[in-house]
Amino acid sequence: MTSASNKHLVLNAWKVFATRDPHLVRDVFAPDAEWLAPADNATARALDGTHHLVGRDRIVRFLTEEFGTVFVDDVRVDFGGVYADGDTVVVETRLRATLANGGRYDNEYCFIFELHAGRIRRVREYMDTQRGAKCFASAVTA
Template structure:
């Protein structure tokens, strides 16, 4: 694709994420890329993982394999994609199966910043209380 827009880059990234190919996923990000999620969110805590990933290899490893230790049968549906210049906002719903067959269903908002045709930053937002309730149970929330 010649001169892809920021929106094209982000939509292609979501397709590539589903391949679980860490090399392909890493190639989507700039060398100094960051993925920033809410501090101590339930996914990070459950996986004993950082909520601020730095570098394409760490981000790709998480997407390709680490998150799948917690989530299986992942179904992502986009609600909206908004683009303005180098910024792209993706609103989505993620449904998945948790260990022991428990159900996960949460809404997310991702703000992508694209630079030079690759992703430089992702800021991730979700309903953190709802995530805690589904992953750890009502009492933990």
């Protein structure tokens, strides 16, 4: 696949993630896919989970079931740059949402997608972990 078609594949995958349809989400990942985020990030802590998701089914569960229990409303992903070199696509995003604790989440990310045979094989996620932790700590008080 070309760099341009790989960019399209990854941007389309984001639309699929937003559907939270497990069958559609499953189709964009290779069976041996991995998703690696910074250790001890706020989302993993909120889920009492891991920063390293291994296997397509585990990633699908995170995106279609667990994500929505943490980021509960007003979820918005804005895209910055999207860059591709062969089977590697880099995406800059900003995620904003209402958290389960009532607080507001607002953080910037960089994702590196590694593709194989038209599917996502590996995602490496980078974010400001301190900013994320502050967002989770700022629950709305009545």
